[in-house]
Amino acid sequence: MTVNYLLANGFKVHDYAKGEVIYPPDAAPRAVYFIKSGKVKMVTVNAEGQEFIQGIFKANDYFGEPALILNKPYLAYTIAMQDCEIIPVYRDTFFKFLDENTVFSRKLIQNLSERLFYKSMMLEELANEQAEHRIRTLLNYLFKDLDKDAELKVTRQQLADMAGLRVETVIRTIKKLAAQAELKLVRGKLIKV
Structure with a gap:
């Protein structure tokens, strides 16, 4: 599933202004978000207000899928780092696409594995x-x-x-x-x- 595929199949683009929260922590997952343009950061904030960046996503990336797949609340804020155009793909449509498209499913597994590797590496580094x-x-x-x-x-x-x-x-x-x-x-x- 790519941004071009989504646009060609009539998915709607939502605009987010720089600094706008796309979803906060503890929100129920509703969609996977594909970035047409702009950048998004995923951050956790400690009790003192210090941000820790979990990831930065740019055009043609997507985010929000771990919480959606597990049906668990989001753990971090996602915030537009600049004006963004984002295409949400809601739960049923996303799962249907996963069932029908093994190439994308494998790419999703690879993407999740890369993120897990990064987080494991950073956890070790923070220690x-x-x-x-x-x-x-x-x-x-x-x-x-x-x-x-x-x-x-x-x-x-x-x-x-x-x-x-x-x-x-x-x-x-x-x-x-x-x-x-x-x-x-x-x-x-x-x-x-």
Whole structure:
């Protein structure tokens, strides 16, 4: 199931403004959300109000399927990081499509496995108290699918939120990694070496 397939089959696009909550934690799952344009972040917020980014989704990605498949409440906020066009695919339609399309079903399993791997990796990293190790592992993971000299399109604050660190710590660590030639910094942008 792709955005083009959904558009060609008459699914409706919903607009979300930057900063708008698509669904909050504890809401009952109703749909899987396919992104036509924009970016969405999935975050948990601790008692002090600090965000921890669980994931960032962009055009042609989808989110919300674990809660829908398990019929469990959502665990995190999903928030539009910029103006977004999103196509919700509601429960019955989504399950019917899974039953009828083994290629998409396999792709869904792969996607869920990649997310599980990422969360397991980050859980292990959060247990490691060395900030440099956390940042290095996170950057290696985020760079893995990029070509050499490609820009990593995340902010320092997003990296801090993903790693459970302060942004100042991330900035210092990135400068150190750049000095060690583990990445390049070009006008503040993180570039894969």
